[in-house]
Amino acid sequence: MSNYAKYADLTKLTTEYARRMNRLSNRIFGEVVRPTNSKSMKVVKILSEQPRNLRRDIYAYYPRxxxxxxxxxxxxxxxxxxxxxxxxxxxxxxxxxxxxxxxxxxxxxxxxxxx
Incomplete structure (x- = not known):
């Protein structure tokens, strides 16, 4: 069994250590730290996107x-x-x-x- 498989099994457990490791992992990879509802996830998604004025499909919409x-x-x-x-x-x-x-x-x- 590989180390990653052991880690994946460990995060599925409901122990305090597993929850803290899962939060740390989410924090490292830029995900939401704690489970949230769909409304809050929508806000997180909007704020994690690139600003509209920097998106090429927005500022280069009209022809030259x-x-x-x-x-x-x-x-x-x-x-x-x-x-x-x-x-x-x-x-x-x-x-x-x-x-x-x-x-x-x-x-x-x-x-x-x-x-």
């Missing part, structure tokens, strides 16, 4: 919007992607320019021109 937008803009310039909203905005700018009503874009002043 900035990179995807730049990719679509480049594909649009090559003619491989059709962005109807951008087409509409360009058409409105073109028609506005034909009417002579282009938008006034204010140029930022330089530091030495302010004085």
């Amino acid at each position: 919007h900035v990179e995807t937008g730049m990719l679509m803009r480049n594909l649009r310039t090559y003619g491989l992607y059709r962005d109807e909203h951008e087409d509409f905005k360009e058409e409105m700018d073109r028609l506005r320019a034909l009417r002579g009503k282009t938008k006034y874009v204010r140029k930022p002043q330089k530091a030495n021109e302010k004085e």
Whole structure:
């Protein structure tokens, strides 16, 4: 009989020594030291998990919007992607320019021109 089998048989006993050894074992391996009910076990489970902000499946849930937008803009310039909203905005700018009503874009002043 191996030593582990002897230890396993020993922990099944109801002696004070067996209970203390079982508690010590649970404490060493990070388990609940004393038997608890299911509500308390739920709290233990929640607190033993990794924090939500460090879990990859939480913080990396959404796709990379900035990179995807730049990719679509480049594909649009090559003619491989059709962005109807951008087409509409360009058409409105073109028609506005034909009417002579282009938008006034204010140029930022330089530091030495302010004085």
